[in-house]
Amino acid sequence: MHPLPVNRQNTLMLINFTHFCTGNRAHTFREKLDVCLQKHTGRRIAARLAQDRLQEQLVIKEKRKIDGCLGQRTQLTEELQERGASGEIRELVRLLSKPHVKSLLSVHDIVARKSYDPELPPLPDDIDDEEDSVKIIRLVKNKEPLCTYTHFNGHCERFKLCTHTVTFKHIYYYRHVLYDFITGHHGATIKRDEHTGAIIVARILRGGAADRSGLIHVGDELKEVNGITTDDKKPEEIIRILAQSQGAITFKVVPGIKEEEPNKQPKMFVKALFDFSPEEDNAIPCKEAGLAFKKGDILQIMSQEDATWWQAKNEGNGNPRAGLVPSKQLQERRFAVWRPLTVALPQRTPSKRFTGLRRSFRLSRRDKKTNKSMYESKRSEQYDTADVPTYEEVMSYRRKPGEKHRLVVIVGPTGVGMNELKKKLLISDPQHFGLTVPHTSRSKRQSESDGVEYHFISKHSFEADIHNNKFVEQGEYKGNYYGTSFDSVRSVMSKNKVCLLDVQPHTLRHLRTAEFKPYVVFVKPPSIERLRETRKNAKVISGKDDKGSSKPFTEEDFQEMIEASQMMENQYGHLFEKVIVNDDLTTAFSQLRQALRKVETEAHWVPISWTHS
Numbered sequence: 304m305h306p307l308p309v310n311r312q313n314t315l316m317l318i319n320f321t322h323f324c325t326g327n328r329a330h331t332f333r334e335k336l337d338v339c340l341q342k343h344t345g346r347r348i349a350a351r352l353a354q355d356r357l358q359e360q361l362v363i364k365e366k367r368k369i370d371g372c373l374g375q376r377t378q379l380t381e382e383l384q385e386r387g388a389s390g391e392i393r394e395l396v397r398l399l400s401k402p403h404v405k406s407l408l409s410v411h412d413i414v415a416r417k418s419y420d421p422e423l424p425p426l427p428d429d430i431d432d433e434e435d436s437v438k439i440i441r442l443v444k445n446k447e448p449l450c451t452y453t454h455f456n457g458h459c460e461r462f463k464l465c466t467h468t469v470t471f472k473h474i475y476y477y478r479h480v481l482y483d484f485i486t487g488h489h490g491a492t493i494k495r496d497e498h499t500g501a502i503i504v505a506r507i508l509r510g511g512a513a514d515r516s517g518l519i520h521v522g523d524e525l526k527e528v529n530g531i532t533t534d535d536k537k538p539e540e541i542i543r544i545l546a547q548s549q550g551a552i553t554f555k556v557v558p559g560i561k562e563e564e565p566n567k568q569p570k571m572f573v574k575a576l577f578d579f580s581p582e583e584d585n586a587i588p589c590k591e592a593g594l595a596f597k598k599g600d601i602l603q604i605m606s607q608e609d610a611t612w613w614q615a616k617n618e619g620n621g622n623p624r625a626g627l628v629p630s631k632q633l634q635e636r637r638f639a640v641w642r643p644l645t646v647a648l649p650q651r652t653p654s655k656r657f658t659g660l661r662r663s664f665r666l667s668r669r670d671k672k673t674n675k676s677m678y679e680s681k682r683s684e685q686y687d688t689a690d691v692p693t694y695e696e697v698m699s700y701r702r703k704p705g706e707k708h709r710l711v712v713i714v715g716p717t718g719v720g721m722n723e724l725k726k727k728l729l730i731s732d733p734q735h736f737g738l739t740v741p742h743t744s745r746s747k748r749q750s751e752s753d754g755v756e757y758h759f760i761s762k763h764s765f766e767a768d769i770h771n772n773k774f775v776e777q778g779e780y781k782g783n784y785y786g787t788s789f790d791s792v793r794s795v796m797s798k799n800k801v802c803l804l805d806v807q808p809h810t811l812r813h814l815r816t817a818e819f820k821p822y823v824v825f826v827k828p829p830s831i832e833r834l835r836e837t838r839k840n841a842k843v844i845s846g847k848d849d850k851g852s853s854k855p856f857t858e859e860d861f862q863e864m865i866e867a868s869q870m871m872e873n874q875y876g877h878l879f880e881k882v883i884v885n886d887d888l889t890t891a892f893s894q895l896r897q898a899l900r901k902v903e904t905e906a907h908w909v910p911i912s913w914t915h916s
C-alpha cells in the first residue's frame with residue numbers, strides 16, 4: 304500500500320477524520336471526501352455514490368469504534384462490479400482502487416480505533432456524606448493555550464487545557480455528589496462577593512464550553528481549589544495556587560441557590576459605532592474574555608444581564624464564543640467624559656472650509672457664475688453630533704423590487720472630488736441616477752428656467768420654508784438664499800431613481816430616516832504626495848475671490864483637505880457606510896459604482912427603525 308503523502312490536504316483530511324471519529328463535525332468528513340473524490344474524477348455522481356455509501360456505513364456503526372473503512376471499500380467495489388459495466392461504475396471502481404483513497408481509508412481506520420476518551424481520575428474518597436449538591440469540576444491543564452480564562456477580582460488566570468478533540472463531559476452520580484469532568488473551553492469568570500467574601504461564578508460566556516455543558520452557573524460558589532479551601536484565601540493566593548498547579552485542577556463548588564435564567568432576551572444585532580480593544584481597556588474584568596471590534600462591525604448581543612459588560616459575538620469572525628464588550632450605558636458614560644476633548648479639537652485648528660465655506664457651489668452645477676462658496680453653517684450646529692456613538696440596533700435589509708432606492712449621500716472635504724464622482728455616475732446611467740434641483744431666492748436670469756437650474760422663490764417664502772424645516776441644508780450668499788429641500792430629494796426618489804446628494808456631514812442626522820435610508824459614502828483624499836501627483840492639472844474654484852475663477856490646487860488646499868477629512872472622520876465616521884479614497888479617479892469611480900450596485904441588490908444591515916415603515 305502506498306503511504307499517504309504528507310501535504311496540507313491530507314493533513315486537513317486526517318484532522319477531519321479525527322473530528323469525525325470523535326463525534327465532532329461529522330459533516331466535514333463528508334465535505335472533504337466530496338472534494339477529494341471530485342478532484343480525482345471530476346464526476347460528481349460517481350463521487351456522491353461512493354461518499355453516500357461510505358457515509359452510511361460510517362454513521363450506522365458506533366462512531367468511535369468503526370473498524371474497517373478499508374473493508375467497506377472492498378465490499379463496495381465488489382458490489383459495484385457485480386452491478387455491470389456502466390462508465391460511471393467503472394470510474395468509481397477505478398477511483399476506489401486509487402492508492403490515495405486506500406491510504407486515506409486505512410489511516411482513517413487506524414485513527415478510528417484509537418480511544419480519545421480522557422482518563423477519568425478516581426472519585427475522591429473524602430466526600431462528605433452530609434454535603435449536599437457539591438459539585439466537583441476538574442479542568443485539565445496542558446501546554447496548548449486554549450482560551451479558558453477565569454477572573455479573580457481583576458486578575459486573570461489562563462488555563463491551558465486538554466486539547467483532545469473530545470470535549471465530553473462525564474457525569475457520575477455518587478451519593479449526593481455530582482462529579483463533573485470537563486475538558487475544553489471553559490469560558491467563565493469568577494469574582495469575590497462583596498458581602499459574604501465568597502468567590503462566585505460571575506458570568507458564563509455565551510457559546511463557550513461552560514455554557515454549552517450547562518454544568519456551571521452564575522452564582523455557583525467556589526469552595527475549594529485542588530483541595531485547598533478558598534474561605535481564608537485572598538484572590539491573589541488563589542491565583543498563585545492555580546498558576547502553580549500542574550495537570551488537573553479541581554474546583555469544588557456549591558451550586559448557586561438561584562438557577563440561572565435561560566437567556567430570554569431576543570437576539571439583537573448592533574452596529575458598533577466605535578472601536579474597542581480589550582487590551583487597552585483597563586476597566587474590563589478580564590481582558591482575554593473581551594471581544595475586540597472596529598467601528599462599523601456588526602455584533603450579535605448575546606447577553607445584557609450585566610449592566611456594564613455585555614456579551615457579544617462578532618458577525619464577521621465566526622467565533623462561536625461570546626466575548627465581553629462595554630455596555631451601551633458604560634460607553635455613554637465614557638463618552639460623556641471624553642466628549643469635551645473631541646469637541647475642542649476643531650477649535651484648535653480652525654478650518655475655514657470645514658466650517659462650511661465651500662469654494663464650489665454645491666447646489667446647481669449648471670450655474671457657473673454662482674459656482675462658489677456659499678455655505679456658512681453655524682459652528683454649534685456643525686459639532687452637534689447629538690447621538691453618542693455607541694451601538695445602533697440594526698437589521699438585515701434588502702430592497703424589494705419596486706421599492707424606492709436608498710438615498711445616496713456623498714460627503715467629504717471640499718475639493719476632494721465629490722462632484723466629479725457624481726457627474727461620472729450620472730453620465731454612466733442617466734436613467735438610473737438623479738440630482739436634486741435646489742431652491743434660491745435670487746432672481747431668475749434670462750437663460751434660466753424655473754425648476755431646471757433652480758426653483759426660484761421669494762425671500763419671504765424661503766424664510767418661511769426655513770422656519771418650517773423644509774431644507775436639508777441652506778445658506779446665504781450675497782444676500783440671497785440657496786438651499787436643497789427635502790421635497791426635491793423626494794421628487795427624484797419618487798421617479799424610482801437613485802438620488803445623489805452631497806451635503807455637509809452635520810446634515811446627516813436630518814436625513815437618517817426610514818424614508819430616505821441614506822447610504823453615506825465618505826470620499827477621502829489620498830496622501831498629500833498622491834494629491835500632488837494626481838491633481839497636477841486639476842482646477843478648483845478660488846476661495847479667495849468672489850469671481851468664481853478657477854485656479855490650480857495649492858499646498859495649503861491639500862493640507863486643508865487632509866485636515867478636514869480627518870476631522871470629518873473623527874466626528875462623523877460612525878455614520879459612514881462606505882469610505883472611498885479618491886486617489887485615481889477611475890478606480891474611485893468603479894469602487895463607488897460597485898458599492899452602489901451591492902446596496903441595491905444585496906442584503907445589508909440598516910438601523911432597525913428603518914425597517915419598520
Ligand SMILES: Nc1ncnc2c1ncn2[C@@H]1O[C@H](COP(=O)(O)OP(=O)(O)OP(=O)(O)O)[C@@H](O)[C@H]1O
Pocket residue numbers: 661662663664665715716717718719720721722723724837838841842843885886887888889891
Ligand atoms: N481623482 C482625481 N484625480 C485628479 N483630479 C481630480 C480627482 N478628483 C477630482 N479631481 C479634480 O479636482 C477638482 C475638484 O473636484 P470636485 O469639484 O469634484 O470637488 P468637490 O469635492 O465637489 O469640491 P467642492 O466642495 O469644492 O465642490 C476638479 O477639477 C476635479 O476634476
